[in-house]
Amino acid sequence: xxxxxxxxxxxxxxxxxxxxxxxxxxxxxxxxxxxxxxxxxxxxxxxxxxxxxxxxxxxxxxxxxxxxxxxxxxxxxxxxxxxxxxxxxxxxxxxxxxxxxxxxxxxxxxxxxxxxxxxxxxxxxxxxxxxxxxxxxxxxxxxxxxxxxxxxxxxxxxxxxxxxxxxxxxxxxxxxxxxxxxxxxxxxxxxxxxxxxxxxxxxxxxxxxxxxxxxxxxxxxxxxxxxxxxxxxxxxxxxxxxxxxxxxxxxxxxxxxxxxxxx
Amino acid sequence: xxxxxxxxxxxxxxxxxxxxxxxxxxxxxxxxxxxxxxxxxxxxxxxxxxxxxxxxxxxxxxxxxxxxxxxxxxxxxxxxxxxxxxxxxxxxxxxxxxxxxxxxxxxxxxxxxxxxxxxxxxxxxxxxxxxxxxxxxxxxxxxxxxxxxxxxxxxxxxxxxxxxxxxxxxxxxx
Numbered sequence: 001x002x003x004x005x006x007x008x009x010x011x012x013x014x015x016x017x018x019x020x021x022x023x024x025x026x027x028x029x030x031x032x033x034x035x036x037x038x039x040x041x042x043x044x045x046x047x048x049x050x051x052x053x054x055x056x057x058x059x060x061x062x063x064x065x066x067x068x069x070x071x072x073x074x075x076x077x078x079x080x081x082x083x084x085x086x087x088x089x090x091x092x093x094x095x096x097x098x099x100x101x102x103x104x105x106x107x108x109x110x111x112x113x114x115x116x117x118x119x120x121x122x123x124x125x126x127x128x129x130x131x132x133x134x135x136x137x138x139x140x141x142x143x144x145x146x147x148x149x150x151x152x153x154x155x156x157x158x159x160x161x162x163x164x165x166x167x168x169x170x171x172x173x174x175x176x177x178x179x180x181x182x183x184x185x186x187x188x189x190x191x192x193x194x195x196x197x198x199x200x201x202x203x204x205x206x207x208x209x210x211x212x213x214x215x216x217x218x219x220x221x222x223x224x225x226x227x228x229x230x231x232x233x234x235x236x237x238x239x240x241x242x243x244x245x246x247x248x249x250x251x252x253x254x255x256x257x258x259x260x261x262x263x
Numbered sequence: 264x265x266x267x268x269x270x271x272x273x274x275x276x277x278x279x280x281x282x283x284x285x286x287x288x289x290x291x292x293x294x295x296x297x298x299x300x301x302x303x304x305x306x307x308x309x310x311x312x313x314x315x316x317x318x319x320x321x322x323x324x325x326x327x328x329x330x331x332x333x334x335x336x337x338x339x340x341x342x343x344x345x346x347x348x349x350x351x352x353x354x355x356x357x358x359x360x361x362x363x364x365x366x367x368x369x370x371x372x373x374x375x376x377x378x379x380x381x382x383x384x385x386x387x388x389x390x391x392x393x394x395x396x397x398x399x400x401x402x403x404x405x406x407x408x409x410x411x412x413x414x415x416x417x418x419x420x421x422x423x424x425x426x427x428x429x430x431x432x433x434x435x436x437x
Contacts, residue, residue: 003393004390019371020371021393024278024282029277029295029298033273034273037306
């Protein structure tokens, strides 16, 4: 059977058929498909078994690592976000009005307001007629501190089992025993204990962990404007961790203690 | 499927599949995606072996299913539009020729849209894709006599539509 294009002499019919025969996809389409298919197949994305590796031990470990990393990152970005809502002493509306509008989580308890451009830590008393607790402002957390915190959270999680940093116990409960802070670092950090190859990383992580906890206690004391407790924590820190990784944060607390209290 | 074989199939059959999809009432914005989806089948199916020489038939079958799926989606979204000839044309230096070809394609698409699916399929594969009757029979999975019969009916419809179109044009000019 002959094709219509070869049979017909009508120009219009021929024009229609030629237009159909010569139709081509836009230039570059084929290359895009080749690239997409090449990349997809190289990564195994089109395979029905593409996600099967998640069922393996390696996959589970990877998932765990990603989950811990994300939890650590969330904790490092907003470590005090869980402190609202359960404190018995709530600030008055006047106190809230004086706080930053960027901090919507101040409705439940004493406010910790990061203040840009403030190098130190300041205690600002609320007007005497309000009867509210003072609003505490702290400087933005240094990034190195955040990293150390995240690292400590990860190390803690790996050591204790799966405990994401965001699931840590809340710090706004009853005050901790100030006289006996949970600092075990000086005794733990002796490198002679045990086999060096096995013990050193554990000792290091325990030290960092204790350091972070102590700084957490400082935050707790600062939030409650408990200068006495804060001073004790700072002193303990300096005694226990002369070369600690959170020195900058602690020195901010120390600077705050050196300032006179605002009436 | 090894990457070299995949590349070869895309180079050989992409244009055919793309044209086919655009004539199977897949909307213009979707044709590229539909064509890509056809070839994705080749890499997503583990242990897929295509008999040598029947690659086009295999891709054709996949393209029919993909086109059906895309048409259904388009109908659900109530946004079905005819293929836009301005997008379907290849770039030529002569603007007048481009405009004429664009118009011719639009008219061809309108004629094809009016044909029943089975006749349109035979017409496209024989007249536009240069396939023989036995090839089409194998591809579609019907006897050669049926293909020839469909082709005759499709041609008759096509020529009737062309004659009507010409009459309209002449009527409009006079």
